[in-house]
Amino acid sequence: MNMAKLGVLLDENALWQRHSLGINTFERFIVEILGHAGIPFDTYASVQEAAEAAPDLLIAAVCGSDQPGADALWTYAERGGTLIAYGGLNALARKLGYARSGEVGKGYARLTAEEGGRTMRFLSAEPWIPLVSGDGTVTIAAEEGKLLRGRPDGEEAGPLVQRFAVGAGMLERWSVPIPHTIVGLQQGLSPVLADGVPAPDGTAAVNDGVCKADDVAEIDWMWDRSTTEAGDRYFPHAYADDWREMLIGALLRATLAKGLTLPFVGYWPDGVRQVALLSLDSDHTQDMEADTTLRLLRECGIPATWCMMAPWYSRDMYERIEAEGHELAFHYNAVPADGGAWSEETFAAQLEAMKLSAFKERIVSNKNHLTRIEGWGELYRWCERHGIESEQSRGNSKKGSVGFLYGTAHPYFPLSWADEENRFYDVLQIGFHYGDFLQCDSSLIGPLLDEAARVEGVAHFVFHQIHIDRKAFIRDWLREYARVAAAKGFTFWTGSRINEWERTRRRIRISGIGPDGNAVIASGTGVPGAVVWIPVGSGEQATAAEGHKTESVRFGVRCRKQLLSEGD
DSSP states (O other): OOBOOEEEEEOHHHHHHHHHTTOOOGGGGHHHHHHHHTOOOEEESSHHHHHHHOOSEEEEEEOOOOHHHHHHHHHHHHTTOEEEEESOOGGGTGGGTEEEOOOOOSEEEEOOGGGTOOEEEESOOOOEEEOBOTTSOBOOOEEEEEEEESSTTOOEEEEEEEEEEETTEEEEEESSOHHHHHHHHHHOSSOBOSOOOOOTTSSOOOOSSOOBGGGSOOSOTTTSOEEOTTSOEEBOOOHHHHHHHHHHHHHHHHHHHTTOBOOEEOSSOTTOOEEEEEEEEOTTOOHHHHHHHHHHHHHHTOOOEEEEOSSOOOHHHHHHHHHTTOEEEEOOOOOGGGTOOSSHHHHHHHHHHHHHHHTOSOOOEEOOGGGBOOBSSHHHHHHHHTTOOEEOOOSOSSGGGOBOTTSOOSOBOOBOOGGGTTOBOSOEEOOOOEEGGGOOOGGGHHHHHHHHHHTTOEEEEEEEHHHHHHOHHHHHHHHHHHHHHHHTTEEEOOHHHHHHHHHHHTTOEEEEEOTTSOEEEEEOOOOTTOEEEEEOOTTSOOOOTTSSOOEEEETTEEEEEEEOOTTO
16 A cells, blocks of 8 residues: 655734733644654645645644634645645534534544444533435535543534535544643643642642642543542543544555555554553651662662752762663752742752752753742743753642643643743653552552553653651562553663654654565665554555564554664
């Protein structure tokens, strides 16, 4: 099969209009979704440019509502193109015999068993409803999934996706603006300006007078948490990753339906299924606690990311930490009670002090003390300006918000607010899911690892040297985390290694399919161990010769594995 040409429409006039009015265009996060998935695509700045390029599939991510533009998209589909939209495209509704139904608000999408059988939270939706024609007939689209208002057992509000035949092509319209929902789950839908709403059962009192990451979270205290055998409440579902997987799976199937394929780069190098990240927050400790921690990590045989704040360790201790394969990282302290402040000046001064204490010129990772965050993008801008490439502050500060509070186990590049035109920050976000300071039920370790493994992501657990030194049960928890993670097939990496790999794999560019059926690599060569997956039709032989190409199901689609070597 030949490789499909995939296009993404990001109309520059529509973007300018919305940004000039202070309106966010989180729809452009589709670029990050495809980029993280390693899918090759082109972007177009106007409908005219997209129409002239005539890709096999076109995602209308951001476009205007003018009739000429709508007509051009209609013509594109009529001529055989597959037009895909995640919400929007309302200018085409009447032409198809449909109309807008009005916003549904927050709710849940339920899939059939054939579609995966999951129930997933969405943050907004607007399905189309059929119009009755003059003779009483109704045009019915092919529909999948159900939208439920407000709660998992709520009133049905329409289909999740509707597909329409348009001439020689088709329109696939999702009622949920999936990129918008993913951004909202991962980053929130508003800046952190004040305390958030606490859990009604008292298990997560985020109204503590300190601005932090979990003051803004878009999942529900009642409907989105489960309970452990010991009675602890936690968020078990990586909703954002589920939406990401659904979007990519549907895209691959739409491509195969055209007799084409769309190869993509695997999340991890060959031999790595999913990754475990252990980070350590120094929190007022010194060499004694560090020594205890170092000995325990040596016993467990795992590396860690050491997030450092004052008081600093001795130079000898820093050298020992790095000599044993660990990462030295920054732990920005903006807590007023500790003499900290939320300002770039304080951030820069603390980072410089950390570098001087450790004799380091470059620090890759940061995690804020107590998950302190204010506003929307200030922290990411500071990281960019001061050389921090990866950020880890998006996690829970309270016992009752442990787990997938932000819906993801995957690293991603976050979006800015409309005041910065929703640009992507050059800072890789790696959130965390569990912290020892919460004194949670240790039986949470297995379920959280299982969910991260299911989505092939990162299971990020946070421990503290002070607890490791003083509490035997914390040492046992860390041993259990290391043991269970290894048993479940996790590979332990530091934050800096995750950052390096993610940035390296994104340099791989696939330009086509060669005569031998393998993906042709246009750039990003010299990434040994990287894997390219090639979706295959149900009738195609998926196992190739030479023993290093095998079949696997990825995103619900049969794929053939191609292992890149140094010369590819």
